Amino acid sequence: MFKKQRSVIGGFLILLLIAAGSCKSKYEKLKASNDRTKKYQEGKKLYEKKQYAKALGLFETLLSQYRGQESAEELFYLNAMATYKLKDYTAASYHFKEYAKDFPSSIHAEECRYLSAYCLYLEAPISSLDQANTLKSIEAMQLYINLYPKGDHVAEAAKTIDDLRSRLEQKAFDNAKLYYVTGNHQAAVITFGNVLRDYPDTKFAEEIEYLNAKAQYQYARESRESKQEERYEEAKNLAANFIEKYPNSKFLKDASAVQKDSEDGIASVRRLLAQAAIDEKLARKLARKDSLLNQTILTPTPSVKMDIHKKIPN
Numbered sequence: 001m002f003k004k005q006r007s008v009i010g011g012f013l014i015l016l017l018i019a020a021g022s023c024k025s026k027y028e029k030l031k032a033s034n035d036r037t038k039k040y041q042e043g044k045k046l047y048e049k050k051q052y053a054k055a056l057g058l059f060e061t062l063l064s065q066y067r068g069q070e071s072a073e074e075l076f077y078l079n080a081m082a083t084y085k086l087k088d089y090t091a092a093s094y095h096f097k098e099y100a101k102d103f104p105s106s107i108h109a110e111e112c113r114y115l116s117a118y119c120l121y122l123e124a125p126i127s128s129l130d131q132a133n134t135l136k137s138i139e140a141m142q143l144y145i146n147l148y149p150k151g152d153h154v155a156e157a158a159k160t161i162d163d164l165r166s167r168l169e170q171k172a173f174d175n176a177k178l179y180y181v182t183g184n185h186q187a188a189v190i191t192f193g194n195v196l197r198d199y200p201d202t203k204f205a206e207e208i209e210y211l212n213a214k215a216q217y218q219y220a221r222e223s224r225e226s227k228q229e230e231r232y233e234e235a236k237n238l239a240a241n242f243i244e245k246y247p248n249s250k251f252l253k254d255a256s257a258v259q260k261d262s263e264d265g266i267a268s269v270r271r272l273l274a275q276a277a278i279d280e281k282l283a284r285k286l287a288r289k290d291s292l293l294n295q296t297i298l299t300p301t302p303s304v305k306m307d308i309h310k311k312i313p314n
Contacts, residue, residue, distance in 0.1 A: 031057055036065055040075065047078055056082040077108050084115065093119035097140075110144075114153040117141040121160050124167070138164050169195075173204045180215050185222060188215040210251040213238035213258050220265060228269040236262035 030039055043058035059079040066072040080095035096116035100109050117140030124134040141157040141164075148154065176191035192212040195202060202208065216238055220231035239259035243252060 027054065031061060036062060047082055052082045052085040056086065073103050073106055080112065089119040089122045110148050110151050113144050113147060114157065117144050124164060134164050134167055169199045169202055172198065173208065180211055185215045185218040189219055206246055206249060209242050210255055213242055213255060217258050217262055225269055225272055229266055232262045232265040
């Protein structure tokens, strides 16, 4: 009896497998066929049923065949939208961009131009990662605004640009701060200055100006004696400007210490250089120190990208 039941169940399973196989083969046969009309109509039905992967499978086989034809407009739009629905944002951005270029007078052209930029935005990483897609998205969003100044998505595009620029600002600040934290004070001075130049209204301005004064002071300390006075002077000025600009800052006490230490550094190096002018042994000692610093310059810290941050002589 049990043997008979197993036989019935086995037969039922075989029938299910055959049925499933026939359904799959029907789709695959259509996908491989040359019946463009049937394939296109079935693709649209699948799209409407939200079976985007299957619809895309059919659309992709038709793209080259329909290119240049009147009916290509709808096909290319559905192909881009299916890709977008499947969250393949890199490919979707490309397809939307190409659609907007190929069919500029289409009712979907504006939408596709915006969606192309929006897909790049969705692919843009957090601020700690590479920001190539962030820059591309800003450029694409700005292009949309320029092309459609009264478009349906202008407000959204402007808001997105602000968000993306905020990410770039955060990235720039984090990079500069990393140089400071890791003791690369020369690079920190340069990159803090770059952030203030590139983002004059940055929300990090107070902390940047404080850290910049501290980095400049440390940079002066690490310099050869012949360069220290002018660099201490710069640190003193940065600290003084900070104190004047942010009289209620939580960094005020430390900034005052930087100013005082810089003044002491100026006085100290002046005395040292005056002594070296009359002490040949001390002068030779300072010269040897300069020679060692020169060798250090020839082997810069790997974390500093020399094509971006030019090395200033010690």
